Amino acid sequence: MQFETNGSAPRRLHHLLTRWIIGAWIVAMMAACANQTTAPVPDASRNTPAAYATGSSASVLPSWRDGSARHAILTFIANVTREGSATFVPPEARIAVFDNDGTLWSEQPAPFQLLFMIDRLKAAAPAHPEWQRSSAFRALMAHDVSALSEHRKELLQMLSVANSSMTTDEYDQSIRSWLTSATHPTLHRPYTELVYQPQLELLDLLRANGFQVWIVSGGTAEFMRTWVTEAYGIPPDRVVGTQEKLTYEMRNGKGVLVRHPGFDFVDDGAGKPVGIFRAIGRRPILAFGNSDGDREMLEYTATGPGPSLALLVHHDDAEREFAYDRKSSLARLDKAWNEAVERGWVVVSMKRDWAAIYPMPKSALAK
Numbered sequence: 001m002q003f004e005t006n007g008s009a010p011r012r013l014h015h016l017l018t019r020w021i022i023g024a025w026i027v028a029m030m031a032a033c034a035n036q037t038t039a040p041v042p043d044a045s046r047n048t049p050a051a052y053a054t055g056s057s058a059s060v061l062p063s064w065r066d067g068s069a070r071h072a073i074l075t076f077i078a079n080v081t082r083e084g085s086a087t088f089v090p091p092e093a094r095i096a097v098f099d100n101d102g103t104l105w106s107e108q109p110a111p112f113q114l115l116f117m118i119d120r121l122k123a124a125a126p127a128h129p130e131w132q133r134s135s136a137f138r139a140l141m142a143h144d145v146s147a148l149s150e151h152r153k154e155l156l157q158m159l160s161v162a163n164s165s166m167t168t169d170e171y172d173q174s175i176r177s178w179l180t181s182a183t184h185p186t187l188h189r190p191y192t193e194l195v196y197q198p199q200l201e202l203l204d205l206l207r208a209n210g211f212q213v214w215i216v217s218g219g220t221a222e223f224m225r226t227w228v229t230e231a232y233g234i235p236p237d238r239v240v241g242t243q244e245k246l247t248y249e250m251r252n253g254k255g256v257l258v259r260h261p262g263f264d265f266v267d268d269g270a271g272k273p274v275g276i277f278r279a280i281g282r283r284p285i286l287a288f289g290n291s292d293g294d295r296e297m298l299e300y301t302a303t304g305p306g307p308s309l310a311l312l313v314h315h316d317d318a319e320r321e322f323a324y325d326r327k328s329s330l331a332r333l334d335k336a337w338n339e340a341v342e343r344g345w346v347v348v349s350m351k352r353d354w355a356a357i358y359p360m361p362k363s364a365l366a367k
Contacts (some may be wrong), residue, residue, distance in 0.1 A: 013235050061205060063198040063356040069311070069348045073202065076309040079286065087307045091210035095284040097240075097276060097297060098199070100217035100224060102290040102331050103313055104232060105195040106184075108322040110330070112191045113223045116178050121162040131158060160261040168222065169258040175226045177318065189361060190367060192231050198354045199288075203232055211286070216240040216276055218268035218293055240275040242267045268293050273300035284308075290315065295336035310345040312336060317350040320357045 064070040079087040080094065101107035118140070131137040131155055136154035139147035148155060164169075183190055213234055215224060221241035228234045244261040262280065267275040273296055276284065287294070287301035290313040298310040315324050325333040340347050350357065 010023040017246070042079075048333070061198065061201050063201055063354060065353055066354055069346050069353045072309065072346045073311075076208050076286070076307065077205065080307055090308060091283055093282060093285065094206075094208050094209070094211040095282050096211045096216065096286040097214045097216045097280075097284045097288070097295045097301070098203075099289040099291075100215050100219055102315065103196075103288055103294070104199050105191070106187075106321060107331055108315075108324070111219065113219050114184070116175065116223070117159050117163050119182070121159055121175065128158075128161070134158065149306060153293070163259050164244075164259045167251070167254065167258055169256065171222065171259055175223060177215050179227055189358075192227055193361060194358060195231050196354070197356045197359045200232065200359065202288075204233070206286070206294050207233070212238070214238045214240060214276075214280060214284075216267065216272050216297060218242060218266070218272075220244055221267075240267060240272075240279045240310060270296045272297040276300065287311070288313070291331040291333050293331070293335045295339060298336065299339070302343060302345065308338070312340050312341070312345060312347050314347050314349050317357070319351055 007067065060074065061070055064073075079085065080089040082088055098104055101111045101113075105112075121140075125131055125137070134151075134154060135147065136151035137158060138144075139151060140155065166174075169262055180191065184194060187194060206213055215228060215232075215234060215238065217224060217240070218263060219241050220243070221239050224239050224241055224246060225236035228236060228239055242263055243265040245262040245264060246257045247260060249256055249258050250301075263296055265271065269292075272294065276297070283304040284297075284301045285296045285304070285307060286309045288311045289295075294312070298312070302308050304311040312333065314337075315322055315331075324330065325337065337347065339345065348354075
């Protein structure tokens with residue numbers, strides 16, 4: 001597969017796609033994620049602030065259990081919004097950035113964008129009879145993980161073909177249509193209902209205190225912009241993500257943007273601070289992630305001038321969600337965890353800190 005990118009992006013992109021789509025995403029999609037082991041929980045007392053914010057009633061962050069993580073968040077918000085204090089941050093500089101997959105919504109047994117791309121491939125198969133002779137396609141349809149690993153380049157090529165050539169408007173509509181009908185393979189709920197209730201409450205609290213909230217994700221901006229407003233209340237122009245190749249054309253008297261294989265920018269790892277600078281133009285004062293792919297974003301935030309807060313979600317609740325961290329092939333939390341312990345970043349335990357994981361199903365609310 002030919003990736004038409006600039007600078008060091010080809011190597012980073014090939015590594016990202018190979019690791020995520022083949023080595024992690026496909027394997028994780030076929031496996032029972034509940035069997036993954038978790039690493040020891042860091043000492044939460046390292047993150048306990050010296051003084052807690054007022055406003056600890058149940059009406060503030062009600063799905064967050066009382067503990068060091070909740071208190072650290074409330075203290076930080078109180079400090080940066082207290083006019084006249086040494087820690088006051090004016091509203092225009094209150095930038096909060098959140099990773100998406102695994103931070104704002106679930107990402108197991110595979111990132112949801114990959115599941116969409118695979119469904120696009122299956123839907124496109126009748127127009128590509130040559131795929132029936134493809135070892136990668138046969139392995140995909142048979143869920144043959146070992147065969148897929150041997151034909152990764154061929155599979156990437158088919159995924160690229162199935163998700164390109166159409167206009168951005170056509171692709172946007174295909175995303176919307178998929179989200180209205182697709183459901184999670186084990187949780188049996190629409191993907192947009194698998195957002196984290198505690199994070200929805202935090203987003204609301206930040207906005208109520210004058211923060212600009214942005215998504216900074218390794219997923220593509222085009223995929224996320226179709227649904228983030230409904231899911232999170234975040235406008236599409238506040239999404240920073242991986243950027244796909246586009247060209248401008250006139251079709252049937254109308255100016256359109258057409259998708260092509262390849263990427264202009266990969267918003268993962270060290271690419272996240274670059275994406276933040278290009279899109280936002282300010283260093284965030286709060287960053288929330290869940291994996292090593294978010295480490296540089298948290299570093300960039302935590303090493304800036306003035307007050308800052310860096311947070312990581314630890315997926316340690318196999319009963320209510322999924323459990324994975326240091327040894328996971330998907331969204332590994334290892335180096336970032338070490339740095340969190342060393343630098344005093346806040347590690348949020350799903351099991352200990354969140355009283356609820358998901359919002360109540362819309363079907364239940366309708367009754």
